[in-house]
Amino acid sequence: MLQSNLFTKTKKEAPSDEVSKNAELLIRGGYIHKEMAGVYSFLPLGLRVLNNITQVVREEMNAVGGQELHMPALQDKNVWEKTDRWDDAKVDNWFKTNLKAGGEVGLGITHEEPLTQLMTEYISSYKDLPFSVYQFQNKFRNEMRAKSGIMRGREFLMKDLYSFSKDKAEHDAFYDVVKGAYKKIYTRLGIGHLTYMTFASGGIFAPFSHEYQTVSPAGEDTIYIDEEKGIAINKEVYTDEVLAELGIDKTKLKEERAIEVGNIFTLGTRFSEPLELAYTNAEGEKIPVFMGSYGIGVSRLVGAIVETLSDDKGIIWPDAIAPFRAHILALGDNAEAHTKAVELHDMLAGQGIDVLCDNRLGLSAGEKFADADLLGIPYRIVVSERSLKEGGYEVKRRTEEKGKIVKAEEITSFIK
RNA sequence: CGGGGCGUAGUAUAUCGGUAGUAUAUAUGUUUUGGGAACAUAAGGGCCGGGUUCGAUUCCCGGCGCCCCGACCA
Numbered sequence: 001m002l003q004s005n006l007f008t009k010t011k012k013e014a015p016s017d018e019v020s021k022n023a024e025l026l027i028r029g030g031y032i033h034k035e036m037a038g039v040y041s042f043l044p045l046g047l048r049v050l051n052n053i054t055q056v057v058r059e060e061m062n063a064v065g066g067q068e069l070h071m072p073a074l075q076d077k078n079v080w081e082k083t084d085r086w087d088d089a090k091v092d093n094w095f096k097t098n099l100k101a102g103g104e105v106g107l108g109i110t111h112e113e114p115l116t117q118l119m120t121e122y123i124s125s126y127k128d129l130p131f132s133v134y135q136f137q138n139k140f141r142n143e144m145r146a147k148s149g150i151m152r153g154r155e156f157l158m159k160d161l162y163s164f165s166k167d168k169a170e171h172d173a174f175y176d177v178v179k180g181a182y183k184k185i186y187t188r189l190g191i192g193h194l195t196y197m198t199f200a201s202g203g204i205f206a207p208f209s210h211e212y213q214t215v216s217p218a219g220e221d222t223i224y225i226d227e228e229k230g231i232a233i234n235k236e237v238y239t240d241e242v243l244a245e246l247g248i249d250k251t252k253l254k255e256e257r258a259i260e261v262g263n264i265f266t267l268g269t270r271f272s273e274p275l276e277l278a279y280t281n282a283e284g285e286k287i288p289v290f291m292g293s294y295g296i297g298v299s300r301l302v303g304a305i306v307e308t309l310s311d312d313k314g315i316i317w318p319d320a321i322a323p324f325r326a327h328i329l330a331l332g333d334n335a336e337a338h339t340k341a342v343e344l345h346d347m348l349a350g351q352g353i354d355v356l357c358d359n360r361l362g363l364s365a366g367e368k369f370a371d372a373d374l375l376g377i378p379y380r381i382v383v384s385e386r387s388l389k390e391g392g393y394e395v396k397r398r399t400e401e402k403g404k405i406v407k408a409e410e411i412t413s414f415i416k
Numbered sequence: 417c418g419g420g421g422c423g424u425a426g427u428a429u430a431u432c433g434g435u436a437g438u439a440u441a442u443a444u445g446u447u448u449u450g451g452g453a454a455c456a457u458a459a460g461g462g463c464c465g466g467g468u469u470c471g472a473u474u475c476c477c478g479g480c481g482c483c484c485c486g487a488c489c490a
Contacts (some may be wrong), residue, residue, distance in 0.1 A: 013441095144488060145489095332450085334446095362449095365452095366449090367453090385450095
């Protein structure tokens with residue numbers, strides 16, 4: 001993509017109505033735009049990142065056998081009444097609205113209810129189980145107070161996976177498989193070293209649920225980390241009894257703030273019973289389906305990654321989710337440098353490598369460098385009179401101080 | 417929802433009960449070009465409604481919006 005065609009612009013100053021690092025950098029870079037408190041648009045650069053994260057998550061969900069579908073945001077209140085979760089006294093962050101034709105609908109905070117309802121039509125025999133489905137969907141939560149930039153919004157993108165099993169044993173086996181998938185996801189996203197599987201409150205069908213918490217001072221949760229075991233405990237369940245149960249030595253724990261970037265729950269028959277989702281076993285008995293749900297806040301991850309991986313100059317995207325692989329800078333209004341820069345852009349794009357080419361005229365070198373640092377694309381390729389004299393292009397990673405001259409024909413393998 | 421703060425140009429800020437200033441961004445021109453260049457010119461602003469006043473962006477009331485702390489966060 002040629003930067004001269006990109007409609008978004010970078011800003012030198014952060015907006016006065018944002019304090020969180022993620023919102024400041026993402027807005028300054030033109031990745032997102034704030035519409036209202038807790039509501040953000042993803043602009044072309046931001047959407048690329050969001051889609052890249054989505055794709056990583058999708059691949060891992062497919063790898064565990066998840067089948068992707070897409071459900072509506074509008075939800076039928078009747079279903080929620082059956083599980084006793086429509087009442088504002090039970091769930092207070094609903095967005096509810098009225099149909100012109102009469103009747104009330106809600107904007108989905110989550111999808112257990114409609115999905116369980118849907119499955120009553122497809123699950124009838126033990127032979128139909130187990131399986132899992134997932135989707136990427138905008139969730140709506142009427143938060144009392146939006147905060148932390150895109151990490152706690154009123155509308156946000158979430159991946160939600162739901163599993164349907166015959167019994168607890170079958171469920172538990174799948175639950176462990178998902179744990180493995182989640183670990184892979186956070187590793188691929190570049191925050192594996194900061195992200196801990198964390199024990200949190202469970203519910204009636206399991207002693208614990210599991211959250212995935214990424215260590216950051218910007219986090220809203222407090223966790224206690226056992227570095228040796230690679231796990232953590234949420235403050236909400238942090239008691240001596242729990243520590244004993246998990247066999248964790250209290251003296252080894254380290255307290256940290258963390259961002260919840262995922263959670264997995266054993267739902268059991270909490271939804272299948274009231275919504276009558278059951279299968280017939282080999283003996284001809286009706287048995288409620290045993291369920292689990294597994295969430296990942298995709299848009300929140302964008303914020304979490306910016307919070308944890310940026311430096312004082314800007315964002316540092318992990319390779320797997322960067323909006324582009326390389327950022328070509330044509331320095332000065334040198335005609336040859338510009339021509340070569342665009343040629344390089346076309347060549348790499350032709351090989352299927354996503355590159356952004358800063359071919360804008362009339363900008364000082366410093367301005368282009370500052371923009372490149374802010375945008376945080378993994379490789380920076382400088383094309384200038386100087387680099388051409390030295391026989392190529394100056395290539396460096398976002399995290400490196402100095403680059404090296406690379407010949408045109410070696411660029412592709414250098415940045416691969 | 418309790419408490420606190422704020423609303424001035426695209427963005428960030430200043431001043432003032434009497435002509436609203438600066439930076440940056442934008443446009444044009446000249447010079448410049450390896451870490452956010454220089455000069456000149458131009459265009460661009462008081463959230464909405466009411467009140468007090470000769471006069472309100474400023475003071476008062478209401479609304480709307482935004483931020484922070486806390487509570488909340490299937």
